[in-house]
Amino acid sequence: QVQLVESGGGLVQPGASLRLSCAASGRTFSSLTMGWFRQAPGKEREFVAVLDWSGSRKYYGDAWKGRFTISRDNAKNTAYLQMNSLKPEDTAVYYCAARQSASTFLPTGKDSYDYWGQGTQVTVSS
Numbered sequence: 518q519v520q521l522v523e524s525g526g527g528l529v530q531p532g533a534s535l536r537l538s539c540a541a542s543g544r545t546f547s548s549l550t551m552g553w554f555r556q557a558p559g560k561e562r563e564f565v566a567v568l569d570w571s572g573s574r575k576y577y578g579d580a581w582k583g584r585f586t587i588s589r590d591n592a593k594n595t596a597y598l599q600m601n602s603l604k605p606e607d608t609a610v611y612y613c614a615a616r617q618s619a620s621t622f623l624p625t626g627k628d629s630y631d632y633w634g635q636g637t638q639v640t641v642s643s
Contacts, residue, residue, distance in 0.1 A: 523537060523634040553566045
């Protein structure tokens, strides 16, 4: 089993930055592929970014390329999502997810992930 706990969300103004963290426990973190998803009110959960076990391969949803950066620190068992130039449409609950696979496959579908955090709310408003 893997437990994931997100933190770092909050209320910010447009143009601001936030860094979300996802602390993992219960399994060797370096064997996990880590992803971030978001769910806006009334919408489906959607893919944001994914990072392989080593941190060397990553992939982003088109809407977040250039503004968001996914990273990880295997020594701290933590994944991150740096979000810059935030817009009101970035308002959503952000979830981290883990896949039990130390491979180069970078899944974008939520069904490919084995574990989920509880989510952290990000609100972008003036």
